[in-house]
Amino acid sequence: MGRLWFLLTIGLIGTVILVSLGVWQVQRLAWKQGMLARIEAQISADPVPLAEALDPEFRRYAPVEITGRFGQSHIRMLASRKTTGAVYRIIRPFRTDDGASILIDTGWQVQARDVVDAPQTRLTLTGNLDAPQEADGFTPDPDTKGNIWFARDVPAMAAALGTDPVLVVLRDAPETDLGVTPWPVDSAGIPNDHLQYAITWFSLAVIWVGMTLYFLRRTRRPVAKG
Known part of the structure; x- marks a missing residue:
């Protein structure tokens, strides 16, 4: 009888923990969907x-509209697009009419194409502020000779191009x-990924219940006498 109660207790505790983790992931899913909706808006x-x-x-x-002129320098950042493969993001300095000097992520181009000179006319651009966290301890140092970077490290790029550490990702350049x-x-x-996590925890809970019932059944089965 003691073994039976032990297995039942372990089964209940394990099931409660796994179901609780699944419910928590469902709550996180609702929170993440709300956050994504706010970001998209x-x-x-x-x-x-x-x-x-x-x-x-x-x-x-934040969506912004800026008016000013591009600088003549640029940075090429190696990136990848699913339908294209390896590409370069082109990051340029931009000086606004009110005197701010910022970075503009203008977009991407295929690696084989030469980077064109930015127009030196006064432009009005629309984009979004961003602060990508792409650089980490495993990111290679930039290839300064080839002008190839491997992550959008905003402070480092700003220092290289002589701008403030502010990045606007271009949306439209009419x-x-x-x-x-x-x-x-x-x-x-x-x-x-919270839905996948929730499914995983609930699935483990079902498996845990099944295993508990199996061991309880074996424990209660009478031992055959020879």
């Missing part, structure tokens, strides 16, 4: 002046050919 909102998006604090994904395809900000890169 912010991304697609009407653009505001850059100063408004930075004051009183930096608002990631009637302007920058020689790239825009790669606008979206929420696709934000992971949302």
